[in-house]
Amino acid sequence: MSQVKTKLMQGNEACAAGALAAGVCFFAGYPITPSTEIAEQMALHLPRVGGKFIQMEDEIGAMAAVIGASIAGAKALTATSGPGFSLKQENLGYAALTEIPCVVVDVQRLGPSTGNPTAPSQGDVMQARWGTHGDHPIVAFSPSSVKEAFELTVKAVNVSEKYRTPVVLLLDEIVGHMRENVSLPDKVEVVERMKPANRENYLPYKLDQEVTPLIPFGEGEYYHITGLFHDESGFPNLVPELVTKKMDRLMAKINNHKDDLIITDEYALEDAEVVVFTYGASSRSARRAVKEARAQGLRVGMLRTATIWPFPEEKVKAVAEQAKAIVVPEMNMGQLIYEVERVAKGEADVVGVNRYNGEIITPEEILQKVKGLMNGATN
Amino acid sequence: MLQINVENLRMQKLPHIWCPGCGNGIALSALTRAIDKLGYDHDEVAIVSGIGCSSRSPGYLNFNTLHTTHGRAIAFATGLKIFKPKMKVFIVTGDGDCTAIGGNHFIHAARRNIDLNVILFNNNIYGMTGGQASPMTPFGRTATTAPYGTVERNFDIMELAKAAGATFCGRATAAHPRLIESLIVKAAQNKGFSVVEAMLPCPIGFGRRNKLGGPVEMMKYLEENSVRVQKAQKMSEEELKGKFVIGEFYNKPAPEYIEEYDKIIAKLKK
Numbered sequence: 001m002s003q004v005k006t007k008l009m010q011g012n013e014a015c016a017a018g019a020l021a022a023g024v025c026f027f028a029g030y031p032i033t034p035s036t037e038i039a040e041q042m043a044l045h046l047p048r049v050g051g052k053f054i055q056m057e058d059e060i061g062a063m064a065a066v067i068g069a070s071i072a073g074a075k076a077l078t079a080t081s082g083p084g085f086s087l088k089q090e091n092l093g094y095a096a097l098t099e100i101p102c103v104v105v106d107v108q109r110l111g112p113s114t115g116n117p118t119a120p121s122q123g124d125v126m127q128a129r130w131g132t133h134g135d136h137p138i139v140a141f142s143p144s145s146v147k148e149a150f151e152l153t154v155k156a157v158n159v160s161e162k163y164r165t166p167v168v169l170l171l172d173e174i175v176g177h178m179r180e181n182v183s184l185p186d187k188v189e190v191v192e193r194m195k196p197a198n199r200e201n202y203l204p205y206k207l208d209q210e211v212t213p214l215i216p217f218g219e220g221e222y223y224h225i226t227g228l229f230h231d232e233s234g235f236p237n238l239v240p241e242l243v244t245k246k247m248d249r250l251m252a253k254i255n256n257h258k259d260d261l262i263i264t265d266e267y268a269l270e271d272a273e274v275v276v277f278t279y280g281a282s283s284r285s286a287r288r289a290v291k292e293a294r295a296q297g298l299r300v301g302m303l304r305t306a307t308i309w310p311f312p313e314e315k316v317k318a319v320a321e322q323a324k325a326i327v328v329p330e331m332n333m334g335q336l337i338y339e340v341e342r343v344a345k346g347e348a349d350v351v352g353v354n355r356y357n358g359e360i361i362t363p364e365e366i367l368q369k370v371k372g373l374m375n376g377a378t379n
Numbered sequence: 380m381l382q383i384n385v386e387n388l389r390m391q392k393l394p395h396i397w398c399p400g401c402g403n404g405i406a407l408s409a410l411t412r413a414i415d416k417l418g419y420d421h422d423e424v425a426i427v428s429g430i431g432c433s434s435r436s437p438g439y440l441n442f443n444t445l446h447t448t449h450g451r452a453i454a455f456a457t458g459l460k461i462f463k464p465k466m467k468v469f470i471v472t473g474d475g476d477c478t479a480i481g482g483n484h485f486i487h488a489a490r491r492n493i494d495l496n497v498i499l500f501n502n503n504i505y506g507m508t509g510g511q512a513s514p515m516t517p518f519g520r521t522a523t524t525a526p527y528g529t530v531e532r533n534f535d536i537m538e539l540a541k542a543a544g545a546t547f548c549g550r551a552t553a554a555h556p557r558l559i560e561s562l563i564v565k566a567a568q569n570k571g572f573s574v575v576e577a578m579l580p581c582p583i584g585f586g587r588r589n590k591l592g593g594p595v596e597m598m599k600y601l602e603e604n605s606v607r608v609q610k611a612q613k614m615s616e617e618e619l620k621g622k623f624v625i626g627e628f629y630n631k632p633a634p635e636y637i638e639e640y641d642k643i644i645a646k647l648k649k
Binding site (some may be wrong): 046057060065067079216226235236298 | 426437438445449458461648
């Protein structure tokens, strides 16, 4: 990857730049703080590259339009925040069941309800997983820097196309609005939508294939798409055995590819007795806290995940076996910590550091918790 | 006898799920005849629907067919049409789907004057869920959720569409299948947002509860109480009470959304 000149930019701007680099050519959205800059950037740049932008009447319509455009062959993306993310859920489930590629960016703000639109939060990680009704596969990434907002947007678009699945990108108000100097590559690896090798007897939902190529509407094969359970041809079919097969395949197409989907990084983990497990903007404070702890001679390390869903179970399991305690800082009342506890299975103490009032978690708060654990305290 | 081209149907998906006496098939066959008349290639036609009885139509139609979520058909179709303007898009939607849960998408698509064709199957009731009142259940009529008669006034969808910015609006009933067909042809020929309302009998979900008789009586009722729009213009409000005005209500071109957006793209290219 060649690098272009360094530029001062916002996380939301980097997200839009990533979308364009990945080939997104359709955006439908609705203004909402703190995500609006993404829509503004797309409105500015998409028509310049022959793409289409539309401001819809609401978030439900925006999600629907994105799926409609994707069915017509577009790489499509929408961006929103808390209340809008709630409205997207209905059609997010439709995209999951009908296997239509699309990306939903949620720049998390403090909730519930209108909450505090300008304050950061990590309160939507469980909504990203379970927000729409029924079991369904989902992939969610969460960047912790401006550069990573760019990279993970590219990754999100690629993953959505490769696996025919909706992908959620969880920014937070800090990453979205923060400005950093970044060097963005002028070219990125782009995954194009799979084309069927053989068009004869085209079936959009083959059961013996994890992912069937999706032929866009208007390109020679006319078939049916429905949010009802369906057979291989796409027509409604509610036979329980078929529903089981469909659901199993839906989950398998994500769960069988965790290696491709899970991105983590480690810092000072080798001999760590206490490990900070972190994601999103909180990991910036966590890194500082771990650095400080090491400077004080404490055996503390950090595991950061950029992939929220599927959850990095193997990595967390290894940490739980190695360390005596895992600290989970989150700007919520404790959400992803449930996953850590589930995976740790009591092998290590799991303790949260939580802020849920719109303030960020400081390195001192994390360090204090870490030190307490080193001294044997568990809360 | 009106003929239907079987190439437009997915014969293997028949029989349909609709009740005996349902009017949906009349509007559906009018739609297929209109598509034939328009001479569209199958592959460039997309039929998009929401949820409800009428929204099951696309499954029987041999085109690109998209059965979406409740009320959202127009929004899905908006994305589809914007990204691929060559597609001829027909939205099949019911009165509940289009004017209640989907009302916001409806008025905004009309305001944009985006080149979509809404075929509104109006049976005055939520049929799929078993006969609940919709925004187009006439005032005073009963439904399972309005057991003492609805005290809500019903929409006049022609007036709503026109006020919101639609550039073609027309209404017909199941007793006027040729009119439904010709209105759909004109709707498709209009470069902009078009609405065709087809008033259809629902003997099971609406007629029985309201003592409107069986399918035959309901068809007669529709026929006898319909007044052509030209004639209606000469009638007083009193004379029009209880009547359905049918025909072409409005047909006036205006700038179309996609064409206007494409002008910007072309300008930026220079």
